[in-house]
Amino acid sequence: MSEIKIKVNQLTRVEGHGNIHLEATDGKLDRVLWEVTESPRFFEWMLKNRHYDDVSTISSRICGICSIAHTTASLQATEAAFNIKLSEQSWLLRKLLYDAELLESHVLHVLFLVAPDFLKADSVIPLVATHGDVVVMAVRMKKLAYNLAEILAGRKTHPITPVVGGWAKLPDIEALKAIRERLDKAVDDAETMVAVVKSLAPGIPAFDRPTEYIALKDNREYAFITGKIASTDGGTVNLNDYAKVTNEFCVPQSSSKYARHKRDSYMVGALSRFNLNADQLLPKAKKAARELGLKAPVTNPFMISVAQTVETMHALEDAINIIDKLLARGIHEEEVKVKPRAGRGVGIVEAPRGMLIHDYTYDDSGHIVSANCIIPTGQNHLSIQKDFDTLAPTILDKPEEEIRHTLEMLVRSYDPCISCSVH
Amino acid sequence: MKPRVAFFDFTGCEGCQLDALNLEPDELLGLLGAVDIVNFREVRTDRSDEYDIAFIEGSITRESEIARLKEIRERAAVLVALGACACTGGINCMKNAYETEELLKGVYGDCAAYYDTIPTRPADAVVKVDAYIRGCPPTTTEFVKVVKSLLLGKKADLPNYPVCTECRRAGNICVFQRGGTCIGPVTRAGCDALCVSAGRFCWGCRGLVDDPNLDSEKDILARYGLTIDQILEHFRIYNSCTEATQCQK
Numbered sequence: 001m002s003e004i005k006i007k008v009n010q011l012t013r014v015e016g017h018g019n020i021h022l023e024a025t026d027g028k029l030d031r032v033l034w035e036v037t038e039s040p041r042f043f044e045w046m047l048k049n050r051h052y053d054d055v056s057t058i059s060s061r062i063c064g065i066c067s068i069a070h071t072t073a074s075l076q077a078t079e080a081a082f083n084i085k086l087s088e089q090s091w092l093l094r095k096l097l098y099d100a101e102l103l104e105s106h107v108l109h110v111l112f113l114v115a116p117d118f119l120k121a122d123s124v125i126p127l128v129a130t131h132g133d134v135v136v137m138a139v140r141m142k143k144l145a146y147n148l149a150e151i152l153a154g155r156k157t158h159p160i161t162p163v164v165g166g167w168a169k170l171p172d173i174e175a176l177k178a179i180r181e182r183l184d185k186a187v188d189d190a191e192t193m194v195a196v197v198k199s200l201a202p203g204i205p206a207f208d209r210p211t212e213y214i215a216l217k218d219n220r221e222y223a224f225i226t227g228k229i230a231s232t233d234g235g236t237v238n239l240n241d242y243a244k245v246t247n248e249f250c251v252p253q254s255s256s257k258y259a260r261h262k263r264d265s266y267m268v269g270a271l272s273r274f275n276l277n278a279d280q281l282l283p284k285a286k287k288a289a290r291e292l293g294l295k296a297p298v299t300n301p302f303m304i305s306v307a308q309t310v311e312t313m314h315a316l317e318d319a320i321n322i323i324d325k326l327l328a329r330g331i332h333e334e335e336v337k338v339k340p341r342a343g344r345g346v347g348i349v350e351a352p353r354g355m356l357i358h359d360y361t362y363d364d365s366g367h368i369v370s371a372n373c374i375i376p377t378g379q380n381h382l383s384i385q386k387d388f389d390t391l392a393p394t395i396l397d398k399p400e401e402e403i404r405h406t407l408e409m410l411v412r413s414y415d416p417c418i419s420c421s422v423h
Numbered sequence: 424m425k426p427r428v429a430f431f432d433f434t435g436c437e438g439c440q441l442d443a444l445n446l447e448p449d450e451l452l453g454l455l456g457a458v459d460i461v462n463f464r465e466v467r468t469d470r471s472d473e474y475d476i477a478f479i480e481g482s483i484t485r486e487s488e489i490a491r492l493k494e495i496r497e498r499a500a501v502l503v504a505l506g507a508c509a510c511t512g513g514i515n516c517m518k519n520a521y522e523t524e525e526l527l528k529g530v531y532g533d534c535a536a537y538y539d540t541i542p543t544r545p546a547d548a549v550v551k552v553d554a555y556i557r558g559c560p561p562t563t564t565e566f567v568k569v570v571k572s573l574l575l576g577k578k579a580d581l582p583n584y585p586v587c588t589e590c591r592r593a594g595n596i597c598v599f600q601r602g603g604t605c606i607g608p609v610t611r612a613g614c615d616a617l618c619v620s621a622g623r624f625c626w627g628c629r630g631l632v633d634d635p636n637l638d639s640e641k642d643i644l645a646r647y648g649l650t651i652d653q654i655l656e657h658f659r660i661y662n663s664c665t666e667a668t669q670c671q672k
Contacts, residue, residue, distance in 0.1 A: 012468040015437050039434040039484045040538050042526045046517040051656065057626065058660060061514045061559065064438020108441070112466065123467030125455060139448040146445055154621030156445075157438040157560045161621045168622030250534030257531075419437050 002026055004396065006404045010037075011411055013113040013123070015065055016418020020388075020407050024396050032392040034385045034411065036254040038422040047360070047371040052078050052164055052340060055368060059358065060158045062373065062423040065108070067158045068101035068149065069351035070358070070420075072225055077358040078164045080239075081345025082366075087334055090166040092322050097152045097162065098224050098349070099319040104145030104156060105352035106270070106308040106315070109415045110197065111138035114305045117409050118200040134196055137189050141312075144179075144186055148319065151175045166336040173331055180323045183316060187284065190313045194288045197309045201292065204306075205406055209390045210299040211383060212263045213272035214245060216350050222273070222280040222314060225349045230276055232297065233262045239346045242357050246374050256421035258382045259374070265383040268354025268376045269415065270307035271298055282321075285314035301387055304413045308352070340366030351376050353415040377421035380414050426574060429462035429474035430505075431495055433488050434515055434543070435481030439506030440465055442560040443478070450567065457574060476501045476573060478556075479546050482508040482515045482664075485539050489549050496550040501573060504546045505566075507559035511630040512545040512664030514559065519543055519663055545664060554579065558614055559628035559661065565613055582612040583633050586625050590616035598624040599647045606657055608643060609635035627661045 008020040019035040043062055050058060056074035060067040072094060079086070086094065111134070112124045121127055128135050146156040151171045153159030161168045217236060218227030229237040229245055237245055245266075248257040260266070274289075278296040281289065289295070289310045294303065342364040348357050354376025361369045387410055395403050430440055440463075444451065461471040477499035483489060496502055507513035518526055519542045527535035546552050556569050565581070572579035582589075586607035590597075593616045598605035606627030607619065618625055644654065 010464055012464045012470075013466065015465060017432075039488070040530070040540055041434060041484070041515060042518045042521075042530055042540070045521060045526050045529050046514070054626075054657070054660060058514060058517075061436050061438075064436035064441055064560065067436070067438065116468075122469040123463070125460065125467060128452065128455065136448045139446075139451060143445070143447065154617060155560075157442050160618050160623055163623075250531065250537055252537055255538055257534075419435070 004400055004403065006400060006407070008404060008408060011408060013116070014412055014416050014418065016416070016421070018411065018416065018418050020404070020411065022392060022403065022407065027396050029393045029396060032388045032407075033253055034381065034388055036256045036381060036418055036421065038255055038418045040255050040422045043423040044371045044373060047368050050368050052082075052338070052362065052366045052368075055360070056162065056164070059373070063417055063420045064157055065105055065417060066101060066351045066353070066356070066420065068097055068153070068156070069349050069356050071159050071162055072098060073347040073349045073356050073358040075162060075164055076225070076347030076349065077345045077360045078347070078362070079345065080347060081343050081360055081362050082164070082338060082341055084165045084338065086166065089326075089329070089331065089334060092326055093152060093167060093171070094162065095225065096319055096322045096326070097149060097159065099315040099322070100145045100149040100152065100156065102224065102315040102352055103312060103319070104142055104149070106312045107138055107141045107145065107193070109352070110305045110308050110312070111193065114412055115196070115200065117405070117412065118203040134192070137192055141186060141189050141193070144182055148179055148183070151179060163336060165338045166334060170331050170333065173327070176323050176326060180320060180327070183320050183323070186316055190288075190316050193309055193312060194291055197306060198292055201306065204300070204302045205409070206300070207302060207391055208299045209301065209387055210297070211386070212261055212266035213275040213297070214261065214266050214268050214379075215272040215276045215355060216348060217276055222277050222282070223350060229348065229355070231261065231266070232275055239348050242346060242348060242359070242374065246357070246379065248374065248378070254381060256375070256378045256381055256418065259379040260382060265386040266379065267301070267383045268379045269304055270311050270352070271301070271304045272354065273350060274298065274307040274310065281310065282314050282317040284317050285310050288313045301383070301410060302413050304415065308415070340364065351417075353377060353417055354379060373423050375417070375420045375423060377414070377416045377418060380416065381421065384411055384414055384416070425457065425459045426476055427461045427471070427474040428458045428476045428478070429499070430460070430465070430478045430480065431462070432464065433479065433481030433492070433509070434484040435506070435508040435513070437465060437480065438560045439480045442563060443505065443566045445563050446567070454570070472498060474499060476503065478503045478505045479509045480505045482512045483544050483546065483549055484515060484541060486541060492546060492549050501553045502546075502550065503554045503556060503569065503573070504552045505556050506561050507557065507628045507630070507661060509546045510555045510557050511662060512543050513628070513661060515543040516662075516664035517659065520659070543664060557611060557629040562614060584612055585632055586610045586612045586614065586616050586619075586629075588612055589614070590619050593620045595619045599643055604649060604653050604657055606654070608640055609637070624657075626657060631662065631665060
């Protein structure tokens with residue numbers, strides 16, 4: 001009798017704590033599990049009775065990587081509850097800050113966390129010696145995204161200036177002009193990133209498991225912080241009705257809730273966005289997609305990093321366009337007026353790793369009565385598990401080390417943010 | 424032999440770890456040249472239990488984390504608390520205002536049994552901590568400063584005076600004069616009053632100075648007609664674990 005037992009305790013190069021557990025006997029799979037072991041943090045309860053002015057500050061701490069996404073979803077939920085419409089200037093700045101988030105998170109994931117898998121390295125550190133130019137380029141892009149966020153929000157991790165209804169402080173025009181030049185140059189870096197990913201692509205495992213892909217969709221643009229909830233299985237859902245899509249439930253092997261819609265699982269994230277909105281990518285991003293051979297629909301979850309690479313180019317182009325618009329129209333002081341009222345508001349954005357939902361109910365003094373947050377990785381956990389169920393039986397004849405590595409790569413490709421998912 | 428450095432994450436958002444390495448390319452390469460990073464789950468796969476300096480991120484919110492932290496303490500020559508969650512318990516302490524049962528039932532309903540939690544505590548409520556890098560998140564500058572000091576075997580010279588000192592230096596109008604509340608007068612400086620300079624107020628993420636001037640804080644309350652509740656609403660975001668009734672030390 002031949003037995004395979006694989007236990008990965010605390011998967012590396014992902015945010016948060018998760019385990020992989022596989023057992024097989026005589027080439028037959030007994031079990032394969034994606035287990036989430038991260039400590040729950042109870043943000044929904046911590047937000048209770050909090051004043052609207054502190055809410056996004058607190059909820060941004062759900063995540064150290066996508067704190068701008070949490071801030072944005074949080075502000076939009078509060079603004080929806082109070083029926084506040086942002087000025088055009090505030091809106092452009094919010095989208096620009098969002099581009100910084102996408103840029104930083106995607107570069108971190110693709111080049112620092114995923115790339116070592118393809119180069120048989122345990123981390124980016126040994127790659128400094130073998131692929132120094134690419135590592136320096138990646139650090140440079142990440143730093144650029146940080147600096148863009150700093151100009152707009154005071155800092156990248158846990159932004160300070162974005163407030164309900166607008167901005168507590170506006171960015172300096174000269175700083176925007178200077179960073180625009182750096183963004184321009186970074187297009188070359190993004191092209192290098194496309195070339196690097198293309199060179200690694202032959203190592204992407206051949207695996208397809210079509211599922212339902214869900215993302216925001218907006219007629220006007222490739223949606224990151226606008227639009228309605230859309231599914232490749234058809235139809236759109238209004239933001240307030242998100243629960244019809246997410247249908248959260250619990251499972252014993254996970255300290256994060258799971259979600260399910262029309263099929264046995266659904267996916268959110270860069271690949272879902274690409275599958276739903278590819279025709280709205282900006283020109284250089286479309287070119288990058290062609291270069292990388294990415295054509296919707298893509299049903300291989302290992303291709304998520306490739307979609308993230310295309311989105312990196314899109315975020316860069318979008319940031320340059322927005323800065324040009326801001327420089328042309330000038331930046332003017334605007335009074336932020338907020339009048340709290342009792343009611344509910346839902347804010348949904350596309351965090352780098354997928355659809356993120358904040359849902360708040362306020363009392364008339366502007367304090368939270370109840371809060372609900374639904375996290376992209378919570379929605380992806382079941383898809384990871386279903387991929388495991390399909391993929392594992394097909395690779396049992398491989399050496400144990402290769403099975404383990406392939407399962408690890410699969411989880412990593414989702415860019416899971418486990419700390420978020422156990423908020 | 425280069426000092427062996429390990430990073431460990433407990434309950435938190437993991438932002439401190441990533442921010443710590445948000446260095447300029449040459450700074451990062453310099454750091455990688457000066458130390459061996461032997462354990463860093465978020466960045467590398469290989470791990471070693473042999474290390475000299477351990478950075479602890481996150482607060483302690485499960486029994487199993489207590490055991491894990493004690494084990495790390497035994498192995499490390501120097502243990503550094505990295506970020507607000509590790510230094511003071513941070514934002515996670517807000518949950519200590521509720522009974523564990525209420526939290527579990529409230530957030531997870533019928534599934535409460537699948538989850539495991541205890542009241543939050545900072546790292547030094549469990550083990551001895553040798554150095555603190557404060558803030559939510561800490562500044563990269565302070566991270567580099569502390570690491571350099573550790574490598575030289577010295578204690579980093581970090582501020583133990585209130586944020587107000589740096590805030591005045593930054594030329595900000597006092598938040599109280601703008602009609603707001605601010606925890607700056609009792610909060611340890613070192614951030615260059617970043618949040619006030621960005622148009623907001625101080626939430627107190629770096630924890631209290633050693634000897635807070637509470638009389639002066641009372642004067643401020645009286646002068647600006649504020650209530651204790653207004654101050655506490657902000658104070659408790661980052662500092663509920665320091666309140667005697669909440670602290671599990």
